[in-house]
Amino acid sequence: KNEVEQSPQNLTAQEGEFITINCSYSVGISALHWLQQHPGGGIVSLFMLSSGKKKHGRLIATINIQEKHSSLHITASHPRDSAVYICAAYGGATNKLIFGTGTLLAVQP
């Protein structure tokens, strides 16, 4: 069982829809990261959070430490949001980032 699991693995949405991507982790953490990777492209950090909620534009990230769960929400989705979204947990015994396998999002016009 992976220490960091994301769901769904693949997601197709219509432009304008509200999108939620989930991340569950089994290790104790001190921070959780959300990253974005466009097809064939580099990896960009979206959020780092250790509690509560953060918002940047149409993106919102939340974390529930007790339930070991984080969500990434995209409001009013747009085709340019199409990408792989990756969560990564920092902490546990190794004190390194542990990455989920990513959620491939396709937003259709």
Add this chain to the structure above:
Amino acid sequence: DAGITQSPRHKVTETGTPVTLRCHQTENHRYMYWYRQDPGHGLRLIHYSYGVKDTDKGEVSDGYSVSRSKTEDFLLTLESATSSQTSVYFCAISDSSGAREQFFGPGTRLTVL
């Protein structure tokens, strides 16, 4: 964007040949990381560095070595490349440990035939 470059960006090589990938940063960050990305797996840490000449192994370090003689450069070497090392390699930097944001390079696509 953080100043991180990787070279080469693409490489095709044959089994048994040595390969060196370079990561160069202009941010003066202390921590540097090498990851590999493969389908069905999350990014996996190969090696990391916490300062000049200070390096340590990650979870998939077998078959790889690293060196950091200057703050700005972190080299990843495959002494004798194997087909299982075909992957996309990402370098990342951070000014602190993993609880802080990491900035990623553009990646190097390596194919070992």
